[in-house]
Amino acid sequence: MTAAVQTASSTTHKVMGHPLNAWYVAGWDHEVTRKPMARRIANRPLALYRTEDGKAVALADACWHRLAPLSMGKTMGKDGIQCPYHGIVYNSAGRCVSMPAQETINPSATVPSFPVVERHRYVWVWLGDPTRADPDLVPDMHQMDSPEWAGDGETIHADCNYQLVLDNLMDLTHEEFVHSSSIGQEELSESDFVVSHEGNTVTVTRWMHNIDAPPFWLKNMRDKFPGFEGKVDRWQIITFQAPSTICIDVGVAKAGTGAPEGDRSQGVNGFVMNTISPETDRSCHYFWAFMRNYRLDSQLITTQLRDGVHGVFGEDEEMLKAQQQAIDANPDYEFYNLNIDAGGMWVRRLIERMLVAEGRMASAVQAGI
Amino acid sequence: MAATNVEVWQHATVVDVQDVAAGIRRIVLEPALPKTAEPGAHIDLKVRIAGQEDRRSYSIVDSADGGRRLALSVLKAPASRGGSEFMHTLAAGDTLEVTQPLQNFPLRVGAEQYILLAGGIGVTAMINMARVLKAVKADYRMVYAGRSRDAMAYLDRLREEHGDRLQVHVDDEATSLQVGELVAGADMDTELYMCGPIRLMDAVRRAWTERELPVANLRYETFGNSGWYDPEEFVVRIPRLGIEATVGQGRSMLEALEEAGADMMFDCRKGECGLCEVRVLALAGAIDHRDVFYSERQQHAAEKMCCCVSRAVTSGTGAQSDAVPGRGPAVVTIDVS
Numbered sequence: 142m143t144a145a146v147q148t149a150s151s152t153t154h155k156v157m158g159h160p161l162n163a164w165y166v167a168g169w170d171h172e173v174t175r176k177p178m179a180r181r182i183a184n185r186p187l188a189l190y191r192t193e194d195g196k197a198v199a200l201a202d203a204c205w206h207r208l209a210p211l212s213m214g215k216t217m218g219k220d221g222i223q224c225p226y227h228g229i230v231y232n233s234a235g236r237c238v239s240m241p242a243q244e245t246i247n248p249s250a251t252v253p254s255f256p257v258v259e260r261h262r263y264v265w266v267w268l269g270d271p272t273r274a275d276p277d278l279v280p281d282m283h284q285m286d287s288p289e290w291a292g293d294g295e296t297i298h299a300d301c302n303y304q305l306v307l308d309n310l311m312d313l314t315h316e317e318f319v320h321s322s323s324i325g326q327e328e329l330s331e332s333d334f335v336v337s338h339e340g341n342t343v344t345v346t347r348w349m350h351n352i353d354a355p356p357f358w359l360k361n362m363r364d365k366f367p368g369f370e371g372k373v374d375r376w377q378i379i380t381f382q383a384p385s386t387i388c389i390d391v392g393v394a395k396a397g398t399g400a401p402e403g404d405r406s407q408g409v410n411g412f413v414m415n416t417i418s419p420e421t422d423r424s425c426h427y428f429w430a431f432m433r434n435y436r437l438d439s440q441l442i443t444t445q446l447r448d449g450v451h452g453v454f455g456e457d458e459e460m461l462k463a464q465q466q467a468i469d470a471n472p473d474y475e476f477y478n479l480n481i482d483a484g485g486m487w488v489r490r491l492i493e494r495m496l497v498a499e500g501r502m503a504s505a506v507q508a509g510i
Numbered sequence: 511m512a513a514t515n516v517e518v519w520q521h522a523t524v525v526d527v528q529d530v531a532a533g534i535r536r537i538v539l540e541p542a543l544p545k546t547a548e549p550g551a552h553i554d555l556k557v558r559i560a561g562q563e564d565r566r567s568y569s570i571v572d573s574a575d576g577g578r579r580l581a582l583s584v585l586k587a588p589a590s591r592g593g594s595e596f597m598h599t600l601a602a603g604d605t606l607e608v609t610q611p612l613q614n615f616p617l618r619v620g621a622e623q624y625i626l627l628a629g630g631i632g633v634t635a636m637i638n639m640a641r642v643l644k645a646v647k648a649d650y651r652m653v654y655a656g657r658s659r660d661a662m663a664y665l666d667r668l669r670e671e672h673g674d675r676l677q678v679h680v681d682d683e684a685t686s687l688q689v690g691e692l693v694a695g696a697d698m699d700t701e702l703y704m705c706g707p708i709r710l711m712d713a714v715r716r717a718w719t720e721r722e723l724p725v726a727n728l729r730y731e732t733f734g735n736s737g738w739y740d741p742e743e744f745v746v747r748i749p750r751l752g753i754e755a756t757v758g759q760g761r762s763m764l765e766a767l768e769e770a771g772a773d774m775m776f777d778c779r780k781g782e783c784g785l786c787e788v789r790v791l792a793l794a795g796a797i798d799h800r801d802v803f804y805s806e807r808q809q810h811a812a813e814k815m816c817c818c819v820s821r822a823v824t825s826g827t828g829a830q831s832d833a834v835p836g837r838g839p840a841v842v843t844i845d846v847s
Contacts (some may be wrong), residue, residue, distance in 0.1 A: 244805035
């Protein structure tokens, strides 16, 4: 009785497994409160709550006794949660501290308590080997809570395998076709891009020189440079951190003012922060935010940008859902790859290596391919 | 931890046996379906005792190469019910039916401070825990108590791995463990994991409660095979069902009652869940409560007992020599659900 094990080979997996030895976002910091909530991350239902001291807790959302969901219960005492069914109480370590109708506590009565780190406005959870849950492995998303950046974001519940979102973000050529009214423009597919990878990161860099700013970026330029007209140099520097975080350095600057060489003073810069937590094999929680480094005090711009990106990502969400449905409706058809997929293919390679290391994917060599 | 306790049975081949202390044999298995054993994990395996199949649990001492090699260590108990004798007959090349690792004694990573307490053969459950705590750079110490040095398995290895974090107490060297001192070294953020004889664990439980330390921070596992008295043959009667059975030294009261035709309810078979509770109507002798289900008050009341692990004994003082000659076996009269 072993779980189906995928093989890492030249096949491009249509349904990608997810590593377990990784930090995934379980929720925004403001979502996790004294009132327990339910969320499934990496196929594991979790009960999330805070202790009296404000520490975030992630327990398996199933009571030891009869598996009733603890998330329907209530927090109790300093750090406990009570099962709503028969009143068994667990502490934040998942140990039973009270059992109904007996004077002792069964020493086996525990529910798994998963390591949690709160960072970058998110509550991160580790579902794999707890001895490897090093907080230093939380992806770098420092723009989320740095005084030099301002912005906000939302969560998309995407009805697709998380890898489809990663594919989407690693190749922004699709903007020309999916987001034609906001950020798309034909120079996207005409311009060259450079892909590199190092350690657990993949970077895709694309510069578009001396172009017209699309509507979204023209608005942003005018927020910083009122009345701006003229050509811009536009950049997209996509950085993936395994297994599912992608931060995209985006912006435009007045054409020819030295942005490609490093002087971005005549432009506007944003970071699209994306981190995707698999929910099931065919759904994921897609946490995003748009952060900017200009007009930091303007809540109006924060709201406008959040709403603008909300609209853009709504277009992606629709496409991803339709893509997943088409994948499932055509189980006998394979994926094929284009040159534009180079970034996404490196992402897949890094994830596959993690899965092989966890023994949850056979390597091509082991599978005798 | 229901999720991790799905029983997957498989064949395993014995690849190595080695004596590692007086009466203690290390047995290395290669399972057909390897799975890494977490600290605190055990396997259940099928043993043959007097021609009959039975089931025993053994802690996994270490798990190498992603669980491809699992090492157990078994003490040949003088008052064994037969399981340990069977285990000591194993030789390289023998095959067994075993489960994948099961987990009822999980180690939590992230506590401020740890004490691992091993009494005698109980060390088998603590070795992997100590190794992991060292690997994650936790603040831990391991306390290992035994009767005599030659009966304490893995002493050298533990000393080498844990240096000053290992504290050894040996009865016949007059360095016996002082439970009060041990527990005095714990505070509100200390988690104590222990495995050993019931007397030791009971003393720690009392001291822990007296110091008002958080009950949930005291972690232990019992396979229900350690008692206050040596096991004796005794008689159990259920007048309502007209049943009288003799419980041999190597059998449990639950097993004897089932064989005598009683329809018994039970689950864990290790004195934790309380489902096998029987009501005691009369008693000639005393009850050796080996469960952790009843409180001290309930055990003293002697009105009920967990028949999966607890026994009746003639002696009232704990010494077998104290049993009155000619008084015959203890007799417990009960009713069942």
